[in-house]
Amino acid sequence: MAPAFLNRLTDSSALSLGVLGVGNIGMVHLKSAVAMPDVEVVAAADAVPENRQRTERAGVPRTYDDYAALLDAEDLDAAVVALPPFLHAEAVERAAEAGVDVFVEKPLARSTEEADELLETARQADISVGVDHTLRYQPDMVGVKEAYDGGSVGHVPFASITRLNDHPLGRPPADEAPPGWPLDPDAAGGGSLVELGVHCFDVLEWLFGDLEIRDAATGKTIETDVEDAATVLMEAPETGTTITLHCGTYQWEQLPEVNTRLRLEGVTGTISNEDHMPENFYAGAAKSALSNVASRLTSDEPAVFGPTFYLQAHYDALADFCEAVREDERPPVDGAVGRRTLELTERAYELAAADADADGVADDEDADPGTPEVTL
Numbered sequence: 001m002a003p004a005f006l007n008r009l010t011d012s013s014a015l016s017l018g019v020l021g022v023g024n025i026g027m028v029h030l031k032s033a034v035a036m037p038d039v040e041v042v043a044a045a046d047a048v049p050e051n052r053q054r055t056e057r058a059g060v061p062r063t064y065d066d067y068a069a070l071l072d073a074e075d076l077d078a079a080v081v082a083l084p085p086f087l088h089a090e091a092v093e094r095a096a097e098a099g100v101d102v103f104v105e106k107p108l109a110r111s112t113e114e115a116d117e118l119l120e121t122a123r124q125a126d127i128s129v130g131v132d133h134t135l136r137y138q139p140d141m142v143g144v145k146e147a148y149d150g151g152s153v154g155h156v157p158f159a160s161i162t163r164l165n166d167h168p169l170g171r172p173p174a175d176e177a178p179p180g181w182p183l184d185p186d187a188a189g190g191g192s193l194v195e196l197g198v199h200c201f202d203v204l205e206w207l208f209g210d211l212e213i214r215d216a217a218t219g220k221t222i223e224t225d226v227e228d229a230a231t232v233l234m235e236a237p238e239t240g241t242t243i244t245l246h247c248g249t250y251q252w253e254q255l256p257e258v259n260t261r262l263r264l265e266g267v268t269g270t271i272s273n274e275d276h277m278p279e280n281f282y283a284g285a286a287k288s289a290l291s292n293v294a295s296r297l298t299s300d301e302p303a304v305f306g307p308t309f310y311l312q313a314h315y316d317a318l319a320d321f322c323e324a325v326r327e328d329e330r331p332p333v334d335g336a337v338g339r340r341t342l343e344l345t346e347r348a349y350e351l352a353a354a355d356a357d358a359d360g361v362a363d364d365e366d367a368d369p370g371t372p373e374v375t376l
Contacts (some may be wrong), residue, residue, distance in 0.1 A: 009206060019060075020082060023046065023082070029314065030058060032315040035315065041060050041064065044060050045067040056327050067083065068094050071095060071098045080102075084187060086110060089118045093121050100128075104129060106338065107338065111342065111346065130324070133341070136203050137320075138273075140262075140276040153266040154269075159264045160243065160245075161203070163247045164201050165249050166249065167228060169173050171252060193218065198338075200245050201245075208241050209238035212234060212236075214351075216230065216231040217355060230247050230248070313334060317333065
């Protein structure tokens with residue numbers, strides 16, 4: 001790794017990259033980029049001093065406490081926007097002013113309206129927008145698509161996908177207050193549908209083409225301002241497939257070992273992403289977990305990035321974007337894809353709200369039937 005890193009410092013053809021926001025996912029993107037042989041991470045920005053210190057320990061030469069200051073000061077080819085969703089549009093606008101292509105963490109924006117404004121800003125500045133929809137880069141999902149496209153199970157009348165993750169509050173009991181924005185619908189754009197559902201919508205349209213949402217429901221397992229569970233019923237007209245989606249950000253006692261399950265019920269067989277998991281997945285995950293626990297106990301830096309199952313997908317998504325920038329091509333997962341997942345999310349919210357309103361009316365009628373009219 002060291003020789004490759006030294007080569008980047010003297011290679012004028014290396015892509016000059018800045019990272020805006022180096023919290024959890026931002027650090028994954030940063031360490032992914034540092035590991036790339038043809039990318040030079042020249043600077044990173046974060047308002048939290050501890051995050052900037054981690055960035056410096058990762059070998060990034062310059063850090064800033066404000067992403068706008070970084071964009072003003074640095075000569076970049078591209079930037080990773082790993083800020084909270086309510087800052088995405090503003091960050092892209094500042095990057096556009098600097099003529100810098102952007103790789104934006106999902107969701108692209110908080111709404112389709114905001115996404116349209118963001119993309120128009122990018123279009124006018126002639127900058128590229130990529131979106132970090134990484135589910136399609138996971139090897140198990142690639143295996144499902146290859147099997148499906150190869151016709152191994154014939155027509156697929158039904159499919160299901162479940163994606164789960166831990167809640168911002170962490171394991172119970174919550175002993176530390178999380179950042180405020182994930183639990184603020186105005187800041188995040190929503191709850192589990194925005195956090196996890198957009199990934200599912202992306203991979204499902206990657207498989208089956210355009211989706212039509214038929215029904216949806218959202219719920220809360222704990223009292224917060226955003227949903228932590230959502231279920232969506234869809235149809236893919238192109239393939240005649242009915243699909244159910246469930247996503248949840250739960251306050252787990254124990255996290256699931258595999259957080260995404262995809263199953264295609266074909267007329268001649270079934271395709272499951274579990275059939276395409278690496279043989280060493282569980283052993284590798286356990287080894288990484290033990291290594292990170294040991295690092296924390298010894299005050300060393302946990303291995304945030306490694307070419308492991310989930311993190312490799314983030315690496316590949318960012319590498320694809322960087323290659324598109326280098327070749328002056330459209331990113332393979334671009335802003336239009338990010339906007340489309342928001343469009344589906346908004347439709348699901350609309351149907352869930354309509355169903356909730358209808359249920360509320362029905363409950364009121366049941367609770368108070370009123371005085372019946374009597375005709376003599």
